[in-house]
Amino acid sequence: MIPPHAGPVLRTVATSLLVAVAVAASMLALTGLVLPGPWVRTGLLGIALVSVAVATVRALLESRARRAGTVAGGSVVPTLAGGLVASWFVLSRYGAPTSEPDLLVGPEHLARVVARLGDAGEVVRSEVAPVPGTLPVALLAVGGTLAVLLLADALAGGLHWPAATGLPLLALWAPPLVLTGEVPRGVFVVVVAALLLLLTVQPPGRAPAGRGERPPAPVRRAEQARALVTTGTAVAVALGASVAATASESLPGYAGAWYQAFTTTGDSIQLAEDLDVLSSLTERSQEVVLTYSGPDEGVGPLRTYTASAFDGRRWQRGDERSGEPFTGEDLLWPDDLDRGGLLEPAELAVTVGSLRDDQLPLPLEPRAVVTDGTWGYDGIRDEVVGDRTDTGDTYDLAVRPRPLDAETLRSAGAGTAVDAYVELPDSEHADEVAALATEVAGDASTAFDQAVALQDWLRDPATFTYSTELPRGGTGDPVWDFLQHRTGYCVQFATTMAVMARTLDIPTRLGVGFLPGEATDASDGSRSWTVTGQDSHAWPELYFEGVGWVRFEPTPAVQTGAPPEHTVDRGDPAEQGATPQQVPTAAEQEPRTEPTPQPAASEPVVAVGGGGADEGTPWAAVAIVALLVLAAVALAWYLLRRRRDERPWDAERAWAQVVAALERDGVRLPPRTTPRTAPAAVADAVTAARGAAPSAEVRDDLQLLSDAVERARYAAPDEEAASDDEDLAEVAQRITRGLAARG
Structure with a gap:
């Protein structure tokens, strides 16, 4: 048998590369549902690792089959190898205790993956797309992508059904098509081209030919023509799709796509109600959440909801409640609090943008609300809940600020009527957190001064650093981890102050909403504010007797600006806790001398941002283009190599025809026949079988063909054959006719 040709191995590599390109591009379609972030890089890395593993194993099987003279198609071993790599990758990335991967995985990693899949299911059922790429959501997206990759590769590379490869990709295309009505045009172009x-790499309808089974020259020419036509079609479809997509954007009604009959959750934002303290912050939306006009000095942050249940890792809002009906004349404020002495009302007119939520963003101070629809007031949580907001909705507010100042809060003292808000989660480091809180509070004699001491300490840029990427923690207590590495964003700062305040018996909860946004002065002298997904924020609220819930701001000024005014006027410094410079750092942690540079003063944290599916990651588009270029280069190399090697295949096929003709006539050559000894071996075998030697013309043709076969097997690939002017197929036919005539 002839040594195996390199074609099947090159075909295997090209097939795996094209499947990887198609799956990677399809995964990017999910960025319309899951905000782009680290999960995209993780998914591309996983695709690369699994594809390399599958291609390597399949190429080794092809190589072994070539040496044995058989065909290696249909083996499940490459898919099993890819499944093992994919399983390890998913367990390593998403089964670790934190967002940092573990190289060694075990049963505990599998248990975490199962638990996080359950969390992802809750997100899918309860939140509006697009959602942030938190650990559970990223697990669902990346794990599903790798499963699609294994199935697509098995169809194309294992079963040699390239035409069916697109079917698994529908699992990645269907969610964005159903929920947003589109996939990015770049995804469509790249996937269709791939x-x-x-189809060019794997002609439909037959598996790769084994050694000695090369089709005749007319078939080869037809395959090459089909390859050129298919490649040209791929380029034409890619260009045509890009032009059509660009032109369609200018057509009337383009924005109101067909999918709106099924969903209205396109470019929308909703605040997550399950805040994971261990998760890094994903990319936030630039979509406008709402706009409002009001007084020159503004009314501070707008709170959407409050959360009081903290299990040591996550804040949760709790069960849904409908609230009590109200009118525009009602002052919405808890009944057990004093409503006297409120300041003059400030009027606000709010217009909803891309916000899709079932709570209205409201100022923290007492307010009256005039709005359409079915809404109720929850006095326990101080929330207005009910209908989901939609683009263009409006509501009016009459805000009656409380006369808050340091002296009032200092004399009020911590509330005692809401003891549930001082509950602490179980932790091995609970005593250490409590001790540190006491140390930071120092000699402060009132709950207010203790709270201010905690706020100032956390805001100190020499001690803490604002960053959306969390360092890895290893204690199992995210609050204690934060107190060690001292790097995080608003969820970590707010959570840490809330927990430390609770250790001091100060009732605390978490407020979640939006910072005031960007102010704009109109020509008529009025002022308006624009709030985007970038302004989403979380902060602690502490309860003071007779005063109610009061906002504090521990997140550094680099993101939030100045602290609340009622925490600045503090009276006699001698009666307060230690200043930030007097407070020691925790656990031998060196203080930082500079804050990490950050963009504008807005706190993005929990926004489930909108924006089109084309937003986000230019490097991902570059990676897809690079993979497609590599696929095209590999395909071109394969076609050139295939054309260059045609003559050796012609020699082998011609020789195989001669051997087959001899065997049909009952003439068999010795097993150890080589090309050099073949003419004599054929003459001897024919003479012994028929009693007559082949003619001189047949012996000459046998010598010519054996020389061609010897060069095909052992000469350098670029060495010119001696029979350039000879058609080896014709030589083989002359030999078989001559042998038949002598018979």
């Missing part, structure tokens, strides 16, 4: 090129 699938068409895949």
Whole structure:
């Protein structure tokens, strides 16, 4: 048998590369549902690792099959190898205790993956797309992508059904098509081009030929013509799709796509109600959440909801409650609090943008609300809940600020009527956190001064650093981890102050909403504010007797600006806790001398941002283009190599025809026949079988063909054959006719 040709191995590599390109591009379609972030890089890395593993194993099987003279198609071993790599990758990335991967995985990693899949299911059922790429959501997206990759590769590379490769990709295309009505045009172009090129690598209808089974020259020419036509079609489809997509954007009604009959959750934002303290902050939306006009000095942050249940890792809002009906004349404020002495009302007119939520963003101070629809007031949580907001909705507010100042809060003292807000989660480091809180509070004699001491300490840029990327923690207590590495964003700062305040018996909860946004002065002298997903924020609220819930701001000024005014006027410094410079750092942690540079003063934290599916990661588009270029280069190399090697295949096929003709006539050559000894071996075998030697013309043709076969097997690939002017197929036919005539 002839040594195996390199074609099957090159075909295997090209097939795996094209499948990887198609799956990677399809995964990017999910960025319309899951905000782009680290999960995209993780998914691309996983695709690369699994594809390399599958291609390597399949190429080794092809190589072994070539040496044995058989065909290696249909083996499940490459898919099993890819499944093992994919399983390890998912367990390593998403089964670790934190967002940092573990190289060694075990049963505990599997248990965490199962638990996080359950969390992802809750997100899918309860939140509006697009959602942040938190650990559970990223697990669902990346794990699902790798499963699609294994199935698509098995169809294309294992079963040699390239035409069916697009079917698994529908699992990645269907969610954005159903929920947003579109996939990015770049995804469509790249996937279609890759699938068409895949048909070029693997002609439909037959598996790769084994050694000695090369089709005749007319068939080869037809395959090359089909390859050129298919490649040209891929390029034409890619260009045509890009032009059509660009032109369609200018057509009337383009924005109101067909999918709106099924969903209205396109470019929308909703605040997550399950805040994971261990998760890094994903990319936030630039979509406008709402706009409002009001007094020159503004009314501070707008709170959407409050959360009081903290299990040591996550804040949760709790069960849904409908609230009590109200009118525009009602002052919405808890009944057990004093409503006397409120300041003059400030009027606000709010217009909803891309916010899709079932709570209205409201100022923290007492207010009256005039709005359409079915809404109720929850006095326990101080929330207005009910209908989901939609673009263009409006509501009016009459805000009656409380006369808050340091002296009032200092004399009020911590509330005692809401003891549930001082509950602490179980932790091995609970005593250490409590001790540190006491140390930071120092000699402060009132709950207010203790709270201010905690706020100032956390805001100190020499002690804490604002960053959306969390360092890895290893204690199992995210609050204690934060107190060690001292790097985080608003969820970590707010949570830490809330927990430390609770250790001091100060009732605390978490407020979640939006910072005031960007102010704009109109020509008529009025002022308006624009709030985007970038302004989403979380802060602690502490309860003071007779005063109610009061906002504090521990997140550094680099993101939030100045602290609340009622925490600045503090009276006699001698009666307060230690200043930030007097407070020691925790656990031998060196103080930082500079804050990490950050963009504008807005606190993005929990926004489930909108924006089109094309937003986000230019490097991902570059990676897809690079993979497609590599696929095209590999395909071109394969076609050139295939054309260059045609003559050796012609020699082998011609020789195989001669051997087959001899065997049909009952003439068999010795097993150890080589090309050099073949003419004599054929003459001897024919003479012994028929009693007559082959003619001189047949012996000459045998010598010519054996020389061609010897060069095909052992000469350098670029060495010119001696029979350039000879058609080896014709030589083989002359030999078989001559042998038949002598018979």
